Amino acid sequence: MAPEMALKQEQLVDLYYQMLRIRKVQLHIESLYHLDEMKTPVHLCIGQEAVAVGVCASLRRHDYVSSNHRGHGHYLAKGGDLKAMIAELYCKETGCSKGRGGSMHLVDTSVGLMGSSSIVGGGIPIATGLGLAIQMKNQDLVSVVFLGDGAADEGVLYESVNFAMLKGLPVVYVHENNRFSVCSHVSARHSGEIVFHSLPEDRLFSRKIDGNSVTDVYEASREAVERARSGMGPSFLECDTYRIRGHAGSGDSPHGYREEGEMCHWQARCPVATFRDRLVTQGLFTEHDMLDMEQRIQEEIEQAFEFARNGAYPREEDLHRYLYHG
């Protein structure tokens, strides 16, 4: 049974919708970034939408997701509020972090987004701790963390995975391998396949997945999440993908450090376009549906930017607010 057979038609269409929405939000940010109204470093996830969407589709509203500097996709896929995110990019008081965090620090506790770190790897132990809280409180929840190939260089991953295995925590480590950390190729930093794939499955469930196939990601994630929910402990999912843009901003050149042809190869494997083609081929989706969906998304995006632009900036007299809680 091909994986997509297990998914209902609406689910497939929704996966596409989620990816398209993230893509279009990213493109919109990119197109406006040069205006310098969003005075915060943005890290776009164009080309990596299937990872965020496939994983989050397997989660429930209150499951936790820990993200990182490249977090727009994770935030939106998990159900984070779009308006509050864009307002945060404009560093407004109406932003999800009240303009204190900026693009790298998104939060929406109503959907299990407890904050994202821009220290590479910073979210890994935090997600593990959320898993510990779930276990100690006996909650029916799962904690997921997205980590890049750069984050996979950090020793905190080894420590965290060990702890999660030791305690059998409901944590899913999603290794979003987009090949690069800034301009540094993964082969310049990691000595080969990451070691966590070689552990026995009863200690760590691990999978290598085509990270540009949203259904593949979904299927693997669903399995990992189900295991976590049923007390079978942590998982490690490596999603093979590619950062099609520069590291940050919109002007950051994507060139000068890639293998020839690599870009073309991956452009042809665009997770959004290939999935749309598949849905169209399978007759699940018409040209008209698509235009309709695009338009709905476009409207939502414009409203979100409108909301963001209209918001007030944080006031100087509130500088000291939020240092301490309570």
Add this chain to the structure above:
Amino acid sequence: MAPEMALKQEQLVDLYYQMLRIRKVQLHIESLYHLDEMKTPVHLCIGQEAVAVGVCASLRRHDYVSSNHRGHGHYLAKGGDLKAMIAELYCKETGCSKGRGGSMHLVDTSVGLMGSSSIVGGGIPIATGLGLAIQMKNQDLVSVVFLGDGAADEGVLYESVNFAMLKGLPVVYVHENNRFSVCSHVSARHSGEIVFHSLPEDRLFSRKIDGNSVTDVYEASREAVERARSGMGPSFLECDTYRIRGHAGSGDSPHGYREEGEMCHWQARCPVATFRDRLVTQGLFTEHDMLDMEQRIQEEIEQAFEFARNGAYPREEDLHRYLYHG
């Protein structure tokens, strides 16, 4: 061919001599520690002598060894000066670290001992860096680090091993698994077999060894060291052994946190006694040889303690010396 067949008779006897010497030094320290003349926390390696001796027997004089808080055996096996070590335990100016370091910080650069850290895991990246220096300077040397099962919990091990594999460094990681970190059994801290054994041999040569068999340790270490010398990169050797004493000092109770019978089991596997029996059985060694050796060692030890006791204490006016170099 049994491993010991490869070793010449004198070599076997020397392995025994080295182990016995370390054992007797430890026992002597232990017997005098209550006098409180050695005002520095000592961590004895009684029962673990085969690891230090087996590994160091495969090394040359200028090869590097990085040790840790439980470092007496590593220091002596590598050829560190006994007098200077005992004087360091007495915190004398004549100590190898001039009384500034104490028992946990031994050094003898003339035999590749560049200092030992009492931060658990601290020596791991340092040894890796020594390996980098060897490679960059194109030296015919190897860098070895002894690390405990506690140190194996630290993420710096993962980072260091990755770097060593990435660059193909001549580093041998010797995991001296004595089951405990203070009173904490390895099973309370590590979720199962350490992950480095599951890497392919061309990335990391790894072996699990009976750490109480000096010849097994020697053979595995020799292979790892030869690989390192010939540019084949790093190795990971796990030596299965047991801490027969308390964690530190001489009064520290070894009980209250062990499985029943464990102690007896391991006492019967004493690396010194079992090896002596083997040598005697094989006729390589007579009762007379043994008495002779014991006496020689005893004399050397007494001289070392004499030397230590006679040394001057560091002078208060030298308090600020050595902060900076040059």
Add this chain to the structure above:
Amino acid sequence: MIPYHEAVREALDQALEMDPAVFVMGQGTDDPSGMFGTTLNLHVKHGRHRVFDTPLSETALMGIANGAAMGGLRPVYFHNRPDFLYLAMDQLVNHAAKWSYMFGGAVNVPVVIWACIGRGWGSAAQHSQAPHGMFMHVPGLKLVMPGTGFDAKGLMLSAIADDNPVLIIEHRFNFRRRCQVPQSPYRVPLGKGVVRRKGRDVTVVGVSYMAAEAYQAAEELAGQGIDAEVIDPRTLKPLDEELILDSVKKTGRVVVADPGWKTCGAAAEIAALVADRGFADLKAPVKRVACPDLPTPAGFTLERAYYPGVPEIVSAVREICTGGPRG
């Protein structure tokens, strides 16, 4: 009168009793020595799931504590010595301390970190540090340094109840004393210092164990006709600035005695505070009595020269009360 460690243990025991969200973790918290006795057998009473040993993974465990706190728990994470906190710095400074501010108050991190300065016994450079000055520099952290068993208990209960990350740094020498400690739970507020001895001539601020040394120095100075006021700030962040400034208003002279390194340490901060806001009252130079800027030597002859105490406090006070400029 109970041993110092009992005071800490009592606080933990009561916190575990009162709030199911509280848990205690750290290397050796469940072992036969129970973290100098402070956690002894708590795992037996409250269960191994609430009081547990950890791997030697200080970096991750700090983040795990943070995550558990975000998930609604109140972790109390024990370290044997503050020397090991350097491994936890990223999660402590970049994460715990910043989380509330960085997300506009959306999420907070009620975590308590505990560590005990290991002075003496030839512990040497990596097992005896008093690096609280570093943490005092960090916005978003609260920093507690008790000087008595009464405070150790009351401050621990406040720290656990606080909604922010609180670092408690104890001093091993405090553990030598027995103290009068009420059995029922009580809180000593964070950010409030205390006058340990009233005096008119000079203010001696003694941090942690140095408060006891300062007290003893004051008794000695009394015999020499100098009446010293001794202040124990108890928490360094927030610092009870008014208590110190009020005292200086009266005495016009200050000595700060701190168990940490001199340069850029807690004593520097308190001196700088007085040199600004207390300047009008100052009659003499502000003196710091602190460890010299050196790693701790192992040998006891050097340790003796390294650690300041009563004699150094007495002589600093005498310098500014009798011989110093404008004295």
Add this chain to the structure above:
Amino acid sequence: MIPYHEAVREALDQALEMDPAVFVMGQGTDDPSGMFGTTLNLHVKHGRHRVFDTPLSETALMGIANGAAMGGLRPVYFHNRPDFLYLAMDQLVNHAAKWSYMFGGAVNVPVVIWACIGRGWGSAAQHSQAPHGMFMHVPGLKLVMPGTGFDAKGLMLSAIADDNPVLIIEHRFNFRRRCQVPQSPYRVPLGKGVVRRKGRDVTVVGVSYMAAEAYQAAEELAGQGIDAEVIDPRTLKPLDEELILDSVKKTGRVVVADPGWKTCGAAAEIAALVADRGFADLKAPVKRVACPDLPTPAGFTLERAYYPGVPEIVSAVREICTGGPRG
């Protein structure tokens, strides 16, 4: 006149040229942006084995640098931002800084660590820190904070030649300027500050980029009849205490302007120094102009309120020169 980053690059280039033991490593040192230009294409000229990228393993890499230094090399380890140094603290503070002392001088660790403060652009709490105050607290480390391209080059060459661990913390705002920098190699000694502007009425000590702000403030104050002396300490450890105290002897007034947090930071140390050894000369409170004790906010309206500069320096000076007590 060359761009600031060229000054740093020239120093590295020459050090690599002169001494085969020198090598440069760090994330992105060999990439198309070359660490703000400071390492640009050095790998092409000196070879990839001497200028190389590293994994994101800051903890281990610091130790690897230490080990390489013990093995006879002179590593220069680049970090994009000091915010990431928290991950390297254990190897920096527990190892590099203590190794010489702990082994009685038997082994030393000639390693240089470089990082650049990333103020502005909404970088927020984890990408804009100026945590040099923490490192100033650490015995055994040398701490360099250049304020000009001339110093950046000369101090880098001194740092690489030094036999001890040296931490260089740059400030991104310094990179905006072009500077007059001699082409041939030269050294600016560690531990020597410099008077950037002579003045009689007040001493303004400006750390790193704040030296430039202090200079500008002084020019402004000149128009208001206040003659400020501006000191750039250049290295914070060792600190050129005599230069500061000599200046205060003349002016009797001090403002310390520091790009870091106020509490327990570099400004606290300098204020405490003056409050002790310079007390007899002091005519007014010692003022600190520093960042408030807060994580950096992302939004630019808050950034504006957060970062001090010329106006804050001017008003602090005016307060103690015109209105303050004993003024």
